Amino acid sequence: MVCRVSGILLAVASAAAVGGCGGEGGPTSPPPPGPPPPPPGPTIGASLNLRPGEVHVLSERDAIRAFEIQGAAEGREYQVIVMSASLSEGRTTPLRVRARADDVSPNVVPNARTNRSGRDAAIPPARGLAGELRPDRDWHLRQMIETERELRRLRARPAEGIGRASRGLAAAVSDVPRVGDTLTVRSAIVPGGGVQCTANTPIKSTVRTVGEHFIIVEDDRLAGRFTEEDYADLDRELDEFIAPVSHEYFGEPDDLDGNQRVIAFFTGEVNRLSEPESGSVVIGFHWIGNLFERENCPASNEAEIVWLIGPDPDAEFGIEIGVDFVKRVARSLVAHEYQHLLNASQRLGGQRGQDTWGNADLWINEGLSHVAEEVTGFYRQGLRVRGNYGYTELIAGDPDLVAFRDFFEGNLENAREYLSATTEFNPLALNNNTLDFATRGWGYVFVRWFGDRYGPAGPGGIVAGSGEAALYRELAVGGPGYLFGYENFLRAAEVVAGETTTWGDVLAEHFAASAADDAHEALPDGAQFSTWNWPRLWEELRTAGVRGLTGGDPLRRRIIQMGAGVSSTDEFDLGSSTARYYHLRAAGGHPSMIVETTIASGGNVPNSAEARIIVVRTR
Known part of the structure; x- marks a missing residue:
């Protein structure tokens, strides 16, 4: 139940000082005026006394400016979340959040703990995938954005599949290839770690397995690093686990090259995308350019392909990559990149227009x-x-x-x-x-x-x-x-x-x-x-x-112990569709707590921030 407390006007009575006769010296001067009374604190826009497990969302301006968590004779805990529902790209609002006991003056603001950027020192850095090489944090995401820009600049058109003369990779083999068939795969990878339509480097490759849903293809320069049993095990994983789950959850792929399958391509060219001294590695990707016509994007294979890092124990392609490492990451990597492929394939296949896809x-x-x-x-x-x-x-x-x-x-x-x-x-x-x-x-x-x-x-x-x-x-x-x-x-x-x-x-x-x-x-x-x-x-x-x-x-949440004399202030920048977390707790009885949220200068939070405050009683 939420109680709303109206504003109370405090009237201060003022009496005129009347001077009396002070003897021979005449009337005395009036005493100097005293200091003005302190301004009243903010109006309490909501007073909360929640049940355990109850969630309350505050959105009215007065309640965001100041609300009360009522005192209690027993210990309680609350999660308080200051959030923005704004959809404005890149908007940030500098905020100040102060939580104080009701016996603390609202007019004395302690120094704020400002933390507008950076991680808490107590949180150590992540160690990277599987305790070994660390995946590149941003290469694939950045490349997806850059590829979209390039394809739109080239006015590339989505490929239309086997009805065209090109027929993608299937032009070099039968519609459904056999183990041992050779392919020439076009690579869009360029020196310096990029992927571009204009690269078009041919890679001679061999089909290693043909399963129900996937074809595993190996860069000929990687021959002998995986055994036939390694490939057979991976093929079984792809067909038994990854494809059925992916199709049920994310849909079916198109079939541009007419082979009724998706190619999982192990190549040393992916290895070249990683910088030897960086400590991180690009382990694979799906390149949407392969789903566009070759006329405007020469490196396109007009085929559904997932690109995978190759084992390279001698660092022939730049970084030492063990066979066991590739075997371990390949399954989850295909599951991850296959969703990207299904997503792009269905969006492009629906209208064959650029208005259906993008980042x-x-x-x-x-x-x-x-x-x-x-x-x-x-x-x-x-x-x-x-x-x-x-x-x-x-x-x-x-x-x-x-x-x-x-x-x-x-x-x-x-x-x-x-x-x-x-x-x-x-x-x-x-x-x-x-x-x-x-x-x-x-x-x-x-x-x-x-x-x-x-x-x-x-x-x-x-x-x-x-x-x-x-x-x-x-x-x-x-x-x-x-x-x-x-x-x-x-x-x-x-x-x-x-x-x-x-x-x-x-x-x-x-x-x-x-x-x-x-x-x-x-x-x-x-x-x-x-x-x-x-x-x-x-x-x-x-x-x-x-x-x-x-x-x-x-x-990351700021812990505030509820008790007499407590006052805690935090300043931060609240971005669109983000949140800041606080944990208010008391082991025993506690006084009422006032939580005030303003902009950093003390004014009301602007409507443009679309601020809300969520209060959850958890104990």
Whole structure:
């Protein structure tokens, strides 16, 4: 229940000083006026006394300016989240948040702890994929943006498939190639780490396996580094796990070259994209240029291809890459990049026009690809979605942590990067300077929660637990209008879940879930994740000593002990569609706490910020 307290006008009575006769010296001068009374504090716009598990969202200006958490005789805990629902690209608003006990003057503002950028010192850097080479943080994301710019500049047209004379790679072999057939694959990779339509370097290659859904092709310069058994094992993984899950969750690919399959291409050219001294490595990608006509993009193969790093123990192509490393990353990499391919193939195949594709929702595309890794891992391990998992369930039956490293570890590292810096990442202002693991982390955490929240209930399909696959298929394509961004999410929620909502309401639930997941049994479903039990997962990772994930809960939130005389002030920049987190707690009884949110200069938060404050009682 929310109580609203109206403003109270304090009248100060003033009496005139009347001078008396002071003797022979005549009348005395009046005493000097005293100091003016201090100005009153801000009007309390809302007074909250929540039940455990209750969530309340404040959006009115007076309530955002100042609200009260009522005092109590027993210990309580609250999550307070200051968020923006703005959709303005790149908008930031400098804010000041002050939490004070009601016995502290509202007119004395202590020095603020300002933290407008940078990670908390207590959070160590991520260690990189599987404890070895660190994937390049931003190469693929940056390349996706640069490729789109190039294709639009060249006015390239999406390829139309086997009806054309070119017929892509199938022109060199039968429609469905056989093991041992040779191919010449066009490479768009250029020196210096770029990918361009004008590169067009031929690579002589050989077909190693032909499965039901994939063809594995090997750069001839890599011959002998993988055994036939290695390729057969990977082919089985692709056909039994990756393809069925991906098709159910994200749709079917086009078939530009008429071979009825997708090519997984191992080549040393991918290795050349990494700088030897950087400590990071590009492990693979899907290049959308292969889905465009060769007339305007000469390097296009007019075929569906996933490009994969090759084993290179002697560093012939630049960086020493072990065979075991490639075998380990290949499965999850194909799952990740295959979603990108399905996404692009369906969007381009629908209207054969450039208005259906692009990187306006790059973070959504990345989020879907990380969910592709996750659900493939669930299917392989016999797990379902909405299992409220911790680390214990993930490694059951996986004593060597093979599946954990392949399908889950990278996602958790990305989530950690985002959660440790939630206000420093703006999903609406992505550019070449802001693409890193936080982009992937935000995309993964949000898209996973969205599936938990809006995926239909039911037994599920290939991956049991819910009917969320229908929701993800809608997101991958964007519906009949090929929507992007927040409009894509809102449409999918309405079409699949039957719920009409707003972006601000969706974000408010998501931010509440990020702060309060599994904190209390009475929390509403929307304020929790159902696939992950995040508090237990982070704690079990910490106690298990999983390198790079030993810091416990990574969500950056300021802890404020509620008590007499307490006053805490924080200044930060709030970006569009981001949030700042606070944890107010008291072991025993505590006074009322006043939380004030203003711009840094002390004025009201502007309407353009579309600010909301979420309050969740968790104990």
